[in-house]
Amino acid sequence: MGRKPLKEGRTVICAINYNRRALRRYKIAAGRKSQKRGQRLTIVLCAILFLVEYDHSVQCIYLLWGHVVGYLSILVASMAIEIAVCVVAMRGSILDTGKRTSMQYILYLRLTVMLIEAGWLSAGIAWLVNYYTDCPIDTAKETLLGMVIFNWCILLSVLITVWCTYDSAGRSWVKMKQYQRSMRESESKFQYKRSGSTRNWRQRKVLRAYQDSWHNRCRFLFCCSAAKDRNSNSFADIARLLSDFFRDLDVVPSDVIVGLVLLRKFQKIEQKAIVEQRKNDTYEFLSGVAVTPRTQFLSLHEDGIDLELFQTVIHYANFAVRAYGWPVYIITNSMGVCHLCTGLRCCCCLPCRKPSGADPEIVEDNCCQCNYAALSKLIDYGDIEIIYATYHVDVGQTPFFVALDYDRKKIVISIRGTLSMQDILTDLNAEGEPLPLDPPRDDWLGHKGMVQAAQYILEKLDQGQLVERAKAHKPERGTKDFDIVIVGHSLGAGTASILGILLRQRHPTLLSYCYSPPGGLLSAPAVEYTKEFTVSVVVGKDVVPRIGLHQMETLRTDLINAIKRSVDPKWKTISCSVLCCGCSQPTSAVELSTGERDVTEYMRSKENARHMGIHPSDSTIALTSHQPLYPPGRIIHIVRHHPTSGQQALNKKDPVYQALWASNIDFDEVLISPVMIQDHMPDRVLEALNKVRSHLSHSSLPDAPIYTIEDDMD
Missing domain, CATH: 3.40.50.1820 (Alpha/Beta hydrolase fold, catalytic domain)
Incomplete structure (x- = not known):
């Protein structure tokens, strides 16, 4: 969900709105687990409630029965809220946040229920302390003990997830944006410019808050590393890089997945359009x-x-x-x-x-x-x-x-x-x-x-x-x-x-x-x-x-650009990326592939966004930029030449591995592909080198391939 327009006198509310994505991160990390947990525990509690005989004349048994009924009610309410979350989350595209404005209130309601659940579990602990040894109902009390331990572990994992993902610097960012907007309005109204010292001070304060936030996350994630000065310095350097990279990205992991899916389709459409253009001399694309x-x-x-x-x-x-x-x-x-x-x-x-x-x-x-x-x-x-x-x-x-x-x-x-x-x-x-x-x-x-x-x-x-x-x-x-x-x-x-x-x-x-x-x-x-x-x-x-810093900045710009072009709900884009679903291509990809003019416009807008260094959805945000660094030496690039449809009919389905000389600047863009990680594994590198050699030993073909206009299959 995106940020709401800022209004004077609503800094705290705006800061909360800014952090709605942090709450959504909690839902992404813990929502599915909570939903499955709720279904399973509901079955268990119903079994305890209806299959176990309760003697209400015994106080401990009566209290246990009341605890089971109360916790069952909490789980039913949680499942209803989860269903509401799913329904609301499926509305609109990524940037069409108006259809999902009620999500924040549902999440606050879910948080309230979670707090009630924590209190009810505490009551369960009190029952176990007072009655577990003497209460004459073995199966139910043992089940209650396991349920309390299991759910406290779940709640602790949720708290850790929220601590890691919640953006505590969001309020400072919103206040700075509000200040900058008011300064621009004043300058426009009175036709003068103020000194930038105050603005720079506010920006430094926000950046420092982001660095501290990422520094704490790094220390937590790498807590097993020894506490040495070398490690502390590395944490500080890494925190500075990560804060610069992520501070202006108001996205959640599922948004990134959609962006990667769309970006891969856009890259394939762009490559196909380049091959089909008569004015260039590109025969085909081999491994991008x-x-x-x-x-x-x-x-x-x-x-x-x-x-x-x-x-x-x-x-x-x-x-x-x-x-x-x-x-x-x-x-x-x-x-x-x-x-x-x-x-x-x-x-x-x-x-x-x-x-x-x-x-x-x-x-x-x-x-x-x-x-x-x-x-x-x-x-x-x-x-x-x-x-x-x-x-x-x-x-x-x-x-x-x-x-x-x-x-x-x-x-x-x-x-x-x-x-x-x-x-x-x-x-x-x-x-x-x-x-x-x-x-x-x-x-x-x-x-x-x-x-x-x-x-x-x-x-x-x-x-x-x-x-x-x-x-x-x-x-x-x-x-x-x-x-x-x-x-x-x-x-x-x-x-x-x-x-x-x-x-x-x-x-x-x-x-x-x-x-x-x-x-x-x-x-x-x-x-x-x-x-x-x-x-x-x-x-x-x-x-x-x-994936040097410069390439990652390019990927960040391309991802935001792809997300901005998305017009379908997230669930549709992600589900349609799975081949077995059999649904149509994302609307944005279909629109892009309808004509050469659309592809040319996309390529032009992509290059403009990269070179301007401006956030595609907020022109007031200047994206970070680093000096380009490159891979070393002369580069041998092992590429795959996939067989044509006719060759596949002749049972020639395996790709042919070939080696070509590449320039150091050829690797300036991340190519989204299912094999982008596999191709890096050391055993895969050795295997690819040997396949080039084995292909040459079993073939009398010349070094260069026979060119055909084929989609890059990787």
Whole structure:
């Protein structure tokens, strides 16, 4: 529900209206659970009421009967209110809030009933304390005990949800908007402009309130992280970013779902219109990428110039996947548990195996060294020896290992991606920060969390002299002349790229292979430098290379624009997005696809909203903006070429995987797709690379595909 027009002297009421969405968030989080709980408890209470014989002459039994009847009445009232909520919520489109103005009063009524329910449960506790031991009605009192415990757990979860989602800074925001509107009216009436100092003070106060709100949420969500200064600083940085991003979005999760559904349909309509236009040279879209005469597919035939590079990329992808340790190994291997058992150093029934002097240095692995057992399976891919591995993890400190690849004469530094809560905090600390170079370069910016992770690994390499140890490990096999290769996936890919920049001054022959790197990683000057030694791999519509701060701001604008265009009720848009429903397309999508002029107008309005930096539904709100950061190095994009209808009739239903060279600026927009998360998984990346190779080995077709005008199926 949107905000009501503000009126003089109604600040508190307006603040409450502003926070109606917070109350709706409570309903979204707890409403369905409450409805199911009410249905089940109603059945249980009816069974207790009609199947159990009550002797009203006994006081405890009479009080228990009264408690059951009272609680049954509360549940019936709650279910009636839930039905009313459903009926009202189904009225109108997202921004057509006039048809849902009664929702706030229904929610207040539901809140009142919930408070009454809490009081009634307290009365149930009093009955249990006084009569549970002596009351001669076993089944009913045991059921009452379970019901009281269960419902208090539900109420506590509701309170926690409300605490997390309720926007306590909303009142300050409404007061600031009211003040700004009155200032504009005064300036228009008296033809003069006031000083901006008061306005800036009010804005700073509101922003500070939002930052404090998000800081408290981060501390609560990551309460298991140790209370360190590093973590506190990260919470503050993340809170500042989140407050800037969300403070002007008056939406709930279901609104975002509708926006994503519509945005995906709009993107597909836009791509189809571009292909059908005769004035451009776009043949088709492969995994969201426009294929034109300028598109360069990798030359991977027998004598192709890119074949050796691609084989090297596949080889080092195994190192990036193995950095995740035993969890990913078990997921990607059907017999992974059995294979790991042979390499464990201890177990519950057998004494621990003591490491020998020839074993590598392993830091902070678990008691049975499961991670190292999975890592040691790298020997399946060649003559490889592990030198050092650390599984210590903290904010800005990610695990990595150092290995010797004797077949390719390389020292491999492999960095793990996101696998823990600390890694998530490192990912979220996404503000741009100057790289620690000597001499410094102000225009070379990097993802702050990954810059910290790269500095941590560099410090560990220097303190332990790990590179020197690797070079001196087996001089008889030429290790002193081995060059350095840095690899990583996701968080590890971003860290590997930045670490490569820091180490390249010492090791000019260093190479880096980054798999699914984050989009908001490096500024343009730093990206150009990494093209000398870094190759990145992106699969399909992977969302991570497309979610830097700048791309997220673009997504925010596009989502609001899509929500603004929605004319159908939310339930219809969401239900029709499920294929089995068989209903028609959303009205806004049908209107957009009716003609080229409509698509052109949509594309123009979308670009205007992006470049103006103005909220689509409130021109007084200036959206936040960050400097664009890009994925590193030269980028190999693995795309899927789906078969045509004729090919599907010949049982050729599997897509063909192909590799092409992509520009770093090609990943400036989030492509909404069911595979946007799957394409980021490390095992999927390795699988896609192998499918490109297997397709080439079973096909005599040229590198470039045969172009057909087909909808992108991803």
